[in-house]
Amino acid sequence: MTPSDGQTGPVRLLLRGIRKAFGTNIVLHGIDLSIRPGEMVALLGENGAGKSTLSSIIAGLNRPDAGEMEWEGRAYAPDNPGDALENGIGLIHQEMKLLPDLSIAENVFVGRLPMRGGRVDRAWMRERAGAHLRALGLDVSPDRLVRGLSVAAQQQVEIAKALTLGARLLILDEPTAALGLAETEHLFAQVRRLKNEGVSFLYVSHRLEEIAQICDRIVVLRDGHLVATHDTAQVPVPVLLRDMVGRSIDRIFPSVQPPDTREVIHVDTLSSKSGAFRDVSFSVHAGEVFGIAGIVGAGRTELVRAIAGADPVSSGAIVLDGEALRTGQPDEAIRRGIVLVPEDRKGQGVVLDHSIADNLALGNADRIARSGWLTPDTVSRFAQELVQRLGVKGRPEQSARSLSGGNQQKVVIARWVARSPRVFILDEPTRGIDMGARAAIYDLIAGLAAQGMAVIVVSSDLEEVLGLSHRVMVLARGRQMGVLPRAEASNVRVMELATA
Known part of the structure; x- marks a missing residue:
């Protein structure tokens, strides 16, 4: 040959x-x-x-x-x-x-x-x-x-x-x-x-x-x-x-609208119990996409897991809509309106051998079964509405394992969209997702902000952080190195802070 x-x-x-x-x-x-x-x-x-x-x-x-x-x-x-x-x-x-x-x-x-x-x-x-x-x-x-x-x-x-x-x-x-x-x-x-x-x-x-x-x-x-x-x-x-x-894609990142002046969440001198980060402070406003950047080991994932109650903290406070949040309590965080799309989609985001409908029902039983009964019909109707709303390419009864990475990610996002949260955290939202599906995820993120949510995005893809965010916070070795407004955030400036 x-x-x-x-x-x-x-x-x-x-x-x-x-x-x-x-x-x-x-x-x-x-x-x-x-x-x-x-x-x-x-x-x-x-x-x-x-x-x-x-x-x-x-x-x-x-x-x-x-x-x-x-x-x-x-x-x-x-x-x-x-x-x-x-x-x-x-x-x-x-x-x-x-x-x-x-x-x-x-x-x-x-x-x-x-x-x-x-x-x-x-x-x-x-x-x-x-x-x-x-x-x-x-x-x-x-x-x-x-x-x-x-x-x-x-x-x-x-x-x-x-x-x-x-x-x-x-x-x-x-x-x-x-x-x-x-x-x-x-x-x-x-x-x-x-x-x-x-x-x-x-x-x-x-x-x-x-x-x-x-x-x-x-x-x-x-x-x-x-x-x-x-x-x-x-x-x-x-x-x-x-x-x-097979078609022209004119843009990847959606246009961002100015955020509201209302502060939704305020993180005050938060420190990890494991030492992954310390004395981190920032606020996110309604309608704002707040990016978190840094190299591997900077403490990005540990920080957002702590905000979502999944990891314990040693000191500091989280204030949501003017009221203190009990830290280290994921159920409390979800009830108050803080949700997390984790970085390990297959290991922590979806149950691969369960159906789309079952995955969407996880964390939403209180919304589906208001009368106290959870039936297959109510779960199916609930899932069908979300599948159509988020554009998931799959049927509610279909196994999550059979979906592409982009559609699995949409299922995780849809689960939390159903709760109309106040703070939506996405850790590595497009890891392993192709460019066509990535553009759809970006549009979803912009849509969450447009609904008035405070959105926090962690990503190893610097272009992604810069393209989506109103402001970017840079972490290095667990320390907060600065918060850059969109006009000042660039590849060079972020990397200068991340490696300082």
Whole structure:
């Protein structure tokens, strides 16, 4: 087989006519793809376009129904991921697959523990794992258990695990989805080093601004078809969006209206019991989107969890509509009108094997069963109204697991919209969500503010924070470094404060 991508030079991986169907649903329609040594090819598309299926076929997780693959000039048809790894192909999953009760070092080397004299060489394992973690900007002990690590730290452990494989092709599936700007730069430095050593990459990401920084070429899937190829990564974002969704998207961030002068929530010198943050003070007004920025470990997630009552505080106060709120009481926070969309959507936001209707009923029993009885019919009617109101692409009886990431996020948001809260907190609202669905989430956030809610947004995506917020608070190592009005908030200024 020969590639038809217009490029020259030896080919490391070649795919021709790859087709895959699950039942009657055709997911991939005859995909051609080539990747050369030391090349990074971006694989773009909306959720459901076929990116993950194509990646899983290359990595040995699925077998194609038709088509052929070649690896370094030989026929390639892996039966399982072990076959792919033996050939030098590794996959970093978007969904973390770490073992929570093993140490970081054990997770990095799981399945291939280094041996010396018939025993596990733990000293070497800790040293190598620690070196990779430090190179990625994660300063934690490799002996620490994975359980309790933030989503961003878990992602860095997954990346460190892949970097130890010695693979000649790494498939990166949304590797920066949970990472901030500084952590992303650490990752990119390692990727550039490996590229210079001849390692190839297939890079799947919804962060289009990253593509031009790190990739060499771009291929775009839509509804299982390869719809566009670009021989350079220097492609305008509107062009890529049009390729991905099949239509022009004029804007991503909605226009923001001036907020009200009424103060909804005031946080006064709040400090975490765990030490994750200390002496944080700010206010959010009705109709305001208040962004919180900072690098991994700044205390952003811990702060909003404390405001929502999920984590205890050691000192400070929260005042809602002029009245003090009892801290450390999530039920009290919800009753008073403070709700949280958590960063770990699948682990904390939805119950994956329950229906959309059941997920929407969680936390809303008092509103559905006003007479004291909760029946399937009342739950279904309640869910149907919210599904239509929030534009969830799914039926109330459908399993939450079957939904795309964007629609799962809409379900979590819809659950709390039903309560008409006073303060709506969203932690990493678009992590792992494609650009088309991301624009819809942004419109929802602007709509919440337009209804007079005080909206707090935490995001590792700096462009997201800047594009949505009226004001941005920057945290660094648990300390509040400043609050910037929209006119003064810029990438440079935020990063100056975040790294001060």
